[in-house]
Amino acid sequence: MLPRGLALAAVSDIAGALLMLLAFVAFALQGFASKGRMRLFWMLQAAGWALWFGDQLVWITFDLILQQKVPSMYPADALLFLAGAPMIAGLLLRPHRQTSASNARLGLLDFLLLLLWWLYIYVAFVVCWQYPSPNAATYSRNFDLLSGAETVLLTGVLLLFWRESSGRWKRFYALFCGAVVFNGVVFYALNRALEKGIYFTGSWYDVPYCLSFVFFIAVALSGRELAPASEGAADGTYSSWMASLAMMAVLSLPIIALFALLDPRLPPQASRFRVLVTLATVFLMAFLLFIQHRLLNRELRRTNVILEEASLTDPLTGLRNRRFFSATIESDVSHTLRAHSDGHDLRTRDLVFYLIDADDFKDVNDRYGHDVGDKVLVEMARRLSSSIRHSDVLVRWGGEEFLIVSRYTDRAEAELLAQRVLAAVADTPIALGGTRETIYRTCSVGWAAFPWFLDNPRAISYEEVLTLADRGLHQAKELGKNRAIGILP
Structure with a gap:
């Protein structure tokens, strides 16, 4: 020690x-x-x-x-x-x-x-x-x-x-x-x-x-x-x-x-x-x-x-999806029916459905690949979002198809929004990521307004009006694409 x-x-x-x-x-x-x-x-x-x-x-x-x-x-x-x-x-x-x-x-x-x-x-x-x-x-x-x-x-x-x-x-x-x-x-x-x-x-x-x-x-x-x-x-x-x-x-x-x-x-x-x-x-x-x-x-x-x-959002584009549409459409339809029965302002009581489909989208996937196709869809979604009002809802309906639910609007002005959508997609080329190459794309639009009959709003359901809008979209495709066709009574 x-x-x-x-x-x-x-x-x-x-x-x-x-x-x-x-x-x-x-x-x-x-x-x-x-x-x-x-x-x-x-x-x-x-x-x-x-x-x-x-x-x-x-x-x-x-x-x-x-x-x-x-x-x-x-x-x-x-x-x-x-x-x-x-x-x-x-x-x-x-x-x-x-x-x-x-x-x-x-x-x-x-x-x-x-x-x-x-x-x-x-x-x-x-x-x-x-x-x-x-x-x-x-x-x-x-x-x-x-x-x-x-x-x-x-x-x-x-x-x-x-x-x-x-x-x-x-x-x-x-x-x-x-x-x-x-x-x-x-x-x-x-x-x-x-x-x-x-x-x-x-x-x-x-x-x-x-x-x-x-x-x-x-x-x-x-x-x-x-x-x-x-x-x-x-x-x-x-x-x-x-x-x-x-x-x-x-x-x-x-x-x-x-x-x-x-x-x-x-x-x-x-x-x-x-x-x-x-x-x-x-x-x-x-x-x-x-x-x-x-x-x-x-x-x-x-x-x-x-x-x-x-669960209500499309993962690719960030838009609302069909599940969101199903969850909210009944409320929009009820509001529209009340507006018509109460005699609200004609300019804010209609509900207009616009079905939009990218023209010849398969050619983009075949020529440039699905990654470029996805970028085209994202850019289309961005342009469509910029062309609608804050009260409108843009939904990715499936594949290259979109749906605009235009709320509190007037069917007499429905064609104006349809033309705005066509111009937003077609007027400016879309840049392909990683290259200087750009491509022009167009879309076709079919639309219809709810209620179908103004004197009898409950006669036709919104599902049937959606089917009519889809018919308008098919007519637009058959007539040469890059156009809007409205279906009215």
């Missing part, structure tokens, strides 16, 4: 403190240089080192200023244990994966539930023997068990992420895991020596302990310019696993409280303390679960809106 002395203690304590401070600075600088979840990951690591450094300052105070042994069951022990909590928390953010904003919000709440549970375990099983019912032996045993469990948990998370990562992230996790294991083994040996009364500040135990801090500094430096990879298929499984673990943590609280009440070996003060701590933790967890429930409901509503919108 090395000889004791104030100078040796000063060298050991100050060297350890400086190395901890360097580790804190290294992790914090990485955080300032990062953004988003990466910044939060680095800052949580730095927070762990700040707590560790705070514990070291307590040791320096006792060793060098007060020159006395640190009392057993000292409150600063919590700093040493809690230092691992933000480190694990940072890793549970899964920094090597770029997750969606909604998954990040929900995952953060699961992480907070687990963090709260971990702090609860420390208070219930360690602080319980520190204040309400002091017992140095039980305190030390539980503290050592939880510290060991924390190291095992941190190592397990690092190994899991090492396995699923690649490249620089894999090397980073390997180095991080090595540093944690080395520090854990050294800390266990140091703690055992402390309990046996053979440890003193500056003994040889401090050399590998300080060396472990150097490894952590290397971990921080190796993380320069690390960036999260895109979200993978396994991320949903990970999120589900995290959520299940958080629920298990919540459900464990009543069981722990029940054991505290029924265990005859537990002193009454300790039993009451654990029950009170459990009730307080249950309240906090219930609050977090309430927030999570609200977020899940909001996310579910948003997802339903997105899915409904997708």
Whole structure:
């Protein structure tokens, strides 16, 4: 063993403190240089080192200023244990994966539930023997068990992420895991020596302990310019696993409280303390679960809106599809019938259907390929959209066929819109992507107005009027294409 002395203690304590401070600075600088979840990951690591450094300052105070042994069951022990909590928390953010904003919000709440549970375990099983019912032996045993469990948990998370990562992230996790294991083994040996009364500040135990801090500094430096990879298929499984673990943590609280009440070996003060701590933790967890429930409901509503919108939209052109037409046409027809029965303004009470078909579209696909054909359809959709009013609806009817539902209009002006559509498609050449080549395309239009008979609006259904518009389209094709044919009574 090395000889004791104030100078040796000063060298050991100050060297350890400086190395901890360097580790804190290294992790914090990485955080300032990062953004988003990466910044939060680095800052949580730095927070762990700040707590560790705070514990070291307590040791320096006792060793060098007060020159006395640190009392057993000292409150600063919590700093040493809690230092691992933000480190694990940072890793549970899964920094090597770029997750969606909604998954990040929900995952953060699961992480907070687990963090709260971990702090609860420390208070219930360690602080319980520190204040309400002091017992140095039980305190030390539980503290050592939880510290060991924390190291095992941190190592397990690092190994899991090492396995699923690649490249620089894999090397980073390997180095991080090595540093944690080395520090854990050294800390266990140091703690055992402390309990046996053979440890003193500056003994040889401090050399590998300080060396472990150097490894952590290397971990921080190796993380320069690390960036999260895109979200993978396994991320949903990970999120589900995290959520299940958080629920298990919540459900464990009543069981722990029940054991505290029924265990005859537990002193009454300790039993009451654990029950009170459990009730307080249950309240906090219930609050977090309430927030999570609200977020899940909001996310579910948003997802339903997105899915409904997708089901009503044509994926190629971005136009409405036939499903949208089927879902909304009854409302438009009812409005038109009411307008006629109430004697509304003649200029805004009709419903006109325009069926539009791209002329000779098969030739485009045969000559240029389906990719160019798709681009022609997208450009046609854009031009048709620019030629109609905001109150009109443009639908991709199928293939190269489109439908315009012109609402709140007058059939006397229907031909004007038809001519505007023909001009929008035919007047300007369409550029072929990737080349300077352009092509001119035309379309044919058939239209009909609803109601068919003004004096008897309900005599002919809108489906029959659509069929009449389709007949007009076929006549336009037969008469030479690039024209509009309206079918009227």
